[in-house]
Amino acid sequence: MSLRRIAVLSFCVLLAACSKVNQENYAKLKAGMTKAEVENLLGKPTECSGALGLSSCTWGDQQIFISVQFAGDKVMMFSGQGLK
Template sequence: MSLRNFALLCFCVVLAACSKVTQENYSKLKTGMTKAEVEALLGDPTDCAGAMGLSSCTWGDKKQFISVQYAGDKVMMFSGEGLN
């Protein structure tokens, strides 16, 4: 394995270890938080969808995720799965 490939592999491992989708961050979520506050905590969402003033954003993947539902700009409810 070349040094370049090894460095790339190490970078990917470190990046994966820095995930903000954790039980600790999930515990910091509160109803009424703004989208900006949630994104400051969790980073940019993996996916968002919505209509008519309601939206839902997800951070993570199918095995480990945090999902936040908004009414306007405020957290209405949230859920998570696979958090450690």
């Protein structure tokens, strides 16, 4: 195997291991947390949408994700899928 392939493979494994979208961080989420606290835990969201003081943000992709619903600046509900 070439050195370049080994380096790319190692980088991919390291990147996957460093994901903040995991069961450990999901367990730290609590109703009432601020959006800033959630972003500190999970990083910047992949996607957010909302209106009239309600918003929903998602971290991850279609297979592995954490979704958090906010009322104002506070966590109301959250869910996850495919977490390890």
